Amino acid sequence: MPTEPNRAMNNSIPQTHRIILPPNDLGYSYDPHVEAGLHGAIKLSPKVLRHCQCGGKSPFMIIDPLRGEPVWCPCYPFRRKKYRIDKYIQKSGIPAPFRFKFARDFKEQYDDGQPIPGARLLKSYFSTLVDNINSKKTSIKGFYLWGAPGRGKTFFAYILLNELIFRFVRSGKFIALSKSFHELRHTFDEGSETQGQAMPMIEMLSNVPFLVIDDFGVQRNTEWEMEILYNLIDARYANRRLTFVTTNQKVDDLKDLAQGRIYSRLLEMSHIIHVTGHDFRELGNPEAKWIEPR
Numbered sequence: 001m002p003t004e005p006n007r008a009m010n011n012s013i014p015q016t017h018r019i020i021l022p023p024n025d026l027g028y029s030y031d032p033h034v035e036a037g038l039h040g041a042i043k044l045s046p047k048v049l050r051h052c053q054c055g056g057k058s059p060f061m062i063i064d065p066l067r068g069e070p071v072w073c074p075c076y077p078f079r080r081k082k083y084r085i086d087k088y089i090q091k092s093g094i095p096a097p098f099r100f101k102f103a104r105d106f107k108e109q110y111d112d113g114q115p116i117p118g119a120r121l122l123k124s125y126f127s128t129l130v131d132n133i134n135s136k137k138t139s140i141k142g143f144y145l146w147g148a149p150g151r152g153k154t155f156f157a158y159i160l161l162n163e164l165i166f167r168f169v170r171s172g173k174f175i176a177l178s179k180s181f182h183e184l185r186h187t188f189d190e191g192s193e194t195q196g197q198a199m200p201m202i203e204m205l206s207n208v209p210f211l212v213i214d215d216f217g218v219q220r221n222t223e224w225e226m227e228i229l230y231n232l233i234d235a236r237y238a239n240r241r242l243t244f245v246t247t248n249q250k251v252d253d254l255k256d257l258a259q260g261r262i263y264s265r266l267l268e269m270s271h272i273i274h275v276t277g278h279d280f281r282e283l284g285n286p287e288a289k290w291i292e293p294r
């Protein structure tokens with residue numbers, strides 16, 4: 001992986017060198033066909049490349065003719081985004097075969113051409129979410145997506161997280177709760193390589209902009225785990241961080257956990273979505289589309 005472009009960027013780009021992009025151009029796109037290990041590559045958009053004067057050579061600087069000094073090339077902010085997206089997706093916890101999977105990889109039809117009933121709704125949920133983040137709405141909800149195994153919940157969560165990181169260039173984490181508890185417990189073991197790291201781990205999970213908690217199961221959890229879980233959910237609620245849960249359990253099954261505090265927080269932060277068969281429905285109102293995150 002190349003070295004990270006320097007952080008001090010926008011300020012030192014002269015106004016005249018900034019690239020104004022049309023609304024549908026992020027300045028980069030994903031090309032799945034480039035051979036680069038398991039997946040493709042992020043490419044700069046043609047408009048950015050047309051404005052690039054450094055030829056893509058590190059440190060991506062050019063000599064400003066007016067000042068006679070080195071300044072960042074107009075391509076620079078986009079090269080930095082590209083670098084950060086790669087890094088965030090590598091570190092997201094998404095398993096390698098599912099990295100760089102996007103909404104276009106979520107099929108709307110079975111192989112025989114029949115539509116998959118839930119797929120359209122999931123896509124519209126996603127585009128509404130993106131619009132709401134773009135328009136900086138203040139109380140955007142994540143989801144609590146529940147149903148029997150094998151309904152595509154986890155795959156959808158992978159896609160969602162890839163898309164959010166890719167579009168907004170912010171970090172995201174995908175965790176399985178039982179594994180995270182195991183790792184946390186390990187930090188208390190004498191001589192373990194993560195000894196004493198519990199607080200940084202919890203801090204990170206409390207603050208990461210996008211968090212997916214996959215396979216949220218609660219039957220065998222201890223009181224200590226429930227307290228950690230409540231603190232995590234509560235911190236994310238207070239910090240207005242988007243949280244997405246997939247699980248086999250009805251949200252009502254959580255009523256008794258941590259004196260009902262986990263349940264009430266999740267209800268405030270989430271759209272409760274039931275997956276039945278290949279259908280995705282908002283709980284309690286099966287006719288309603290569940291696409292209006294507020």
Ligand SMILES: [Zn+2]
Nearest residue numbers: 052054073075
């Ligand atoms: Zn350049």
